[in-house]
Amino acid sequence: MTLQRQVIFWILTLAVTVLLLAIFRAVLLPFVAGFALAYMLDPLADRLQRTGIGRLGASLIILILFVLVFIVALMVIVPLLGQQLGEFVDRLPSYVARLQQLAVEQGGPLIDRLGGANALSDIQKSVGNLMSQGIAWMGTFLQGLWSGGQALLGIFSLLVVTPVVAFYMLVDWDRMVSTVDSWMPMRNRDTIRAIARDIDRAIAGFVRGQALVCLILGTFYAVALTLLGLNFGAMIGMTSGILSFIPYVGSLTGLILSMGVAIVQFWPDWTLIVATLGIFVFGQFVEGNILSPKLVGESVGLHPVWLMFALLAFGSLFGFVGLLMAVPLAAAIGVIARFALQQYLTSPLYRGTEPVIITPKVDLDA
The missing domain is CATH 1.20.1440 (de novo design (two linked rop proteins))
Known part of the structure; x- marks a missing residue:
């Protein structure tokens, strides 16, 4: 009976956790991102602590460095990649058409063996359908990610709340781990x-x-x-x-x-x-x-x-x-x-x- 009660308890705990995630998923993004960031940076904070810097000072140094790197990335890398991505999407149809043309020119004998003009038409139609389906799927996937992951306060909450959450979690990380460990069943x-x-x-x-x-x-x-x-x-x-x-x-x-x-x-x-x-x-x-x-x-x-x-x-x-x-x-x-x-x-x-x-x-x- 003890084992059965434990199994029921953990199943109910898992069910409640999944339910809460589903209910609050619209506002979870900055908090989950902050937790992930604190987890990744915790070893760096531990190393700084071993040099004699306090946990609060180490967390503050890491946060400032991260914010500076993030700002530089937003100012330099993101605009460049965004510009190239826009140009790539605009040129994609012409690139596909050119690849088809080169395939026809260089693969003429093989196309003739496969059926000549009919085979070429079938190949072009198949490639076109594949490209359109791929683009449509990618658009649907990205739209689903955006709508599913968007917080109530928008991108502003991600840029502002995430560093704050990461900072406080980084400061109290060892304490949180010890507290959760004390909750574990002693047996x-x-x-x-x-x-x-x-x-x-x-x-x-x-x-x-x-x-x-x-x-x-x-x-x-x-x-x-x-x-x-x-x-x-x-x-x-x-x-x-x-x-x-x-x-x-x-x-x-x-x-x-x-x-x-x-x-x-x-x-x-x-x-x-x-x-x-x-x-x-x-x-x-x-x-x-x-x-x-x-x-x-x-x-x-x-x-x-x-x-x-x-x-x-x-x-x-x-x-x-x-x-x-x-x-x-x-x-x-x-x-x-x-x-x-x-x-x-x-x-x-x-x-x-x-x-x-x-x-x-x-x-x-x-």
Whole structure:
């Protein structure tokens, strides 16, 4: 009966939490963003504390630096990327038409074998339908994210409330963790602490590490493509870097966009087209062999397919707030699922014997 009551209690707690998220999702964005920002910056605050700076002073220094970097980004990077994005959208139909023309000119013999003019018409119609469906889907997706993630007070609340929330959470972070830890059931406290450490390790390893990987890759792609002279190189590079948060998606998106623009812009100069391809091949080599093993690690446990599903699912349900919550929740669900699988494999339901309880090792030095 005790176990049954515990299960009912945690199920009800989960249901109430989901219900509250659904009710207050319109105003959650600045608070969730502030919490995520405080979580990412907490190790930096701890390092500053070890130098002799108090927690309040360390949090204040971090907040000022973050605001300065954010203002510079708004004044320099965002206008540039916005201008290139607008021009890219305007030129997209002409780029697609030019790619179709080049495909017809260079693939004439193959098209004749497939059926001549009828095959060409079918190919053009299929490409046109695919492009229109893709643009429509992207517009619907972005509109859903905007409407689902928009706070009641608009963007102003995100820009003003988020830093304030992050500052206060950063100041009281250790105290909050200790308080929540004291609420854990005493009988299962060691097990819960071990699971929480695994969740924190998974989230920290992916979010902090992958965010740094995205920043490095986005900067490299943007600078390299711009120096190469590729149109919209900064926008394509930064977009590829941001989307690299989802493994393989960012590099594939950037490769397709950059190669399409390079073929239209540089044809028939194969040297610059191959150089564009080489930039992404080199970027993927560095990411796979240096950046990801060093910054992210191999013990995160977030499969790319599970990560993509979590981002799409939570983004669809809760908008931009869902995107911020997707990775932590996906990591937490993964850790809990692995622990539940361990318990099942040692249970009478699987073994047909007396249950063997597995308690994760507690790292007392952590």
